[in-house]
Amino acid sequence: MRNPVPVQKQLNSVLVKPAGPDCNMGCAYCFYLEKDRLFKRKQHRMNPTVLRTMTEQVLDEGAGRVSFGWQGGEPTLMGLDFFRKAFAFQQQYAGPGQIIDNTFQTNGLLIDKEWAVFLRDANILTGLSLDGPDHIHNHYRTLKNGKGTWEQVVRARDTLLEADTDVNALIVVNDYSVRFAEDIYNFHKNGGLTYMQFIPCVETDAADPDRAAPFSVSAEAYGRFLCTLFDLWQSDFLDDKPTTFIRFFDAVFFSYVDMLPPECTLLPECGLYVVVEHNGDVFSCDFFVDQEHFLGNVMEQNLADMLNGATQYQFGRAKADLPEPCPDCPWLIHCRGGCPKDRTRDPRDKGQNHFCRSFQIFFEHADQRLKEMAEKWKREQIKQNTLLQIQQSGIQMNRNDPCPCGSGQKFKNCCGQ
Numbered sequence: 001m002r003n004p005v006p007v008q009k010q011l012n013s014v015l016v017k018p019a020g021p022d023c024n025m026g027c028a029y030c031f032y033l034e035k036d037r038l039f040k041r042k043q044h045r046m047n048p049t050v051l052r053t054m055t056e057q058v059l060d061e062g063a064g065r066v067s068f069g070w071q072g073g074e075p076t077l078m079g080l081d082f083f084r085k086a087f088a089f090q091q092q093y094a095g096p097g098q099i100i101d102n103t104f105q106t107n108g109l110l111i112d113k114e115w116a117v118f119l120r121d122a123n124i125l126t127g128l129s130l131d132g133p134d135h136i137h138n139h140y141r142t143l144k145n146g147k148g149t150w151e152q153v154v155r156a157r158d159t160l161l162e163a164d165t166d167v168n169a170l171i172v173v174n175d176y177s178v179r180f181a182e183d184i185y186n187f188h189k190n191g192g193l194t195y196m197q198f199i200p201c202v203e204t205d206a207a208d209p210d211r212a213a214p215f216s217v218s219a220e221a222y223g224r225f226l227c228t229l230f231d232l233w234q235s236d237f238l239d240d241k242p243t244t245f246i247r248f249f250d251a252v253f254f255s256y257v258d259m260l261p262p263e264c265t266l267l268p269e270c271g272l273y274v275v276v277e278h279n280g281d282v283f284s285c286d287f288f289v290d291q292e293h294f295l296g297n298v299m300e301q302n303l304a305d306m307l308n309g310a311t312q313y314q315f316g317r318a319k320a321d322l323p324e325p326c327p328d329c330p331w332l333i334h335c336r337g338g339c340p341k342d343r344t345r346d347p348r349d350k351g352q353n354h355f356c357r358s359f360q361i362f363f364e365h366a367d368q369r370l371k372e373m374a375e376k377w378k379r380e381q382i383k384q385n386t387l388l389q390i391q392q393s394g395i396q397m398n399r400n401d402p403c404p405c406g407s408g409q410k411f412k413n414c415c416g417q
């Protein structure tokens with residue numbers, strides 16, 4: 001059998017680490033702080049030349065819609081002037097009609113009114129890392145001296161919300177917090193963060209590389225956590241519409257309506273975006289910033305070439321090389337084997353996805369309801385398309401006519417209802 005011919009990918013998404021792994025916090029479960037081993041200098045800051053070159057390369061590619069995700073480490077360490085410059089470069093290099101999205105992830109410590117107003121005015125979707133009520137957040141999200149950060153981050157949340165910034169909650173689910181699904185959900189809902197992204201935590205134990213770190217969440221516990229969350233999310237529906245937004249549920253729903261999810265972990269392959277570090281080094285993915293996945297440097301090579309190079313292609317294909325139980329699994333169409341990172345962090349998983357059991361528990365619980373929601377959604381799409389076509393064609397429908405959607409029912413009992 002011949003090898004598949006790689007499809008040329010358009011560069012439309014970069015994750016940027018302007019301050020590298022530098023951070024003003026010292027969360028126990030952070031996987032990125034240790035990345036400073038990859039770089040010679042002690043302090044990591046993107047200079048204007050790298051910023052300009054990267055921006056120009058991304059926008060020159062000419063994708064109609066382009067996304068810059070600013071992350072760390074902690075991106076606010078760069079100061080506001082860096083981002084003013086970044087957006088000025090974006091305006092300078094944007095092509096006619098090109099849409100540019102920016103997202104920003106922060107731990108909140110440096111967020112003040114000036115930052116909040118800036119993020120709002122620049123129309124930036126901001127993810128704030130806040131794990132839940134104080135005993136949950138402070139369990140692992142501390143300063144380097146061990147002091148909790150909850151009060152400061154809640155203040156940042158309120159500042160962002162008062163300024164009317166578009167903000168969502170980023171919540172790491174760990175061995176401790178996994179017991180408190182309801183408390184976390186209600187905390188964010190009542191605190192004004194109705195968009196929530198939950199990130200289950202699994203890392204290799206630095207002290208014993210044969211097992212997962214103690215803060216990692218178990219598959220069974222995370223599966224139950226997702227089920228509780230799903231029920232809470234459902235119970236807050238109004239007129240069949242969600243009033244809170246959980247990224248995993250939204251993304252999974254795409255596969256129920258036969259569309260590709262906007263979430264790389266649920267896609268058949270990886271490799272659709274790249275990470276640009278502060279010095280212009282480019283890597284395959286946030287979770288694979290290492291020598292093996294080094295693609296080049298923006299000062300020497302073009303980002304689009306790196307995205308389409310052999311290393312990134314192989315990285316992307318590796319996701320489709322599924323662990324043993326996946327090809328025969330009924331949930332494969334929705335789960336796609338999950339994130340390959342989760343097949344490697346706990347050696348006891350032996351190459352299987354650490355969260356496989358979580359997915360199974362969740363889909364067994366939520367599948368029927370998701371199917372019903374999908375049916376309803378599809379039906380509504382058909383109705384809207386049919387009514388639009390009738391309107392555009394100018395045809396006068398009689399209520400007893402057969403419905404033009406092809407259902408075989410009378411118009412009055414179908415799209416004309």
Ligand code: SF4
Pocket residue numbers: 264265266269270271272285286287319338339340341
């Ligand atoms: S390794 Fe995981 S996070 Fe990275 S691109 Fe693949 S699915 Fe996404």
Ligand code: SF4
Pocket residue numbers: 325326327329330331332333335336337338353355356357359360
């Ligand atoms: S639920 Fe488990 S076995 Fe099924 S596709 Fe997902 S990771 Fe694979």
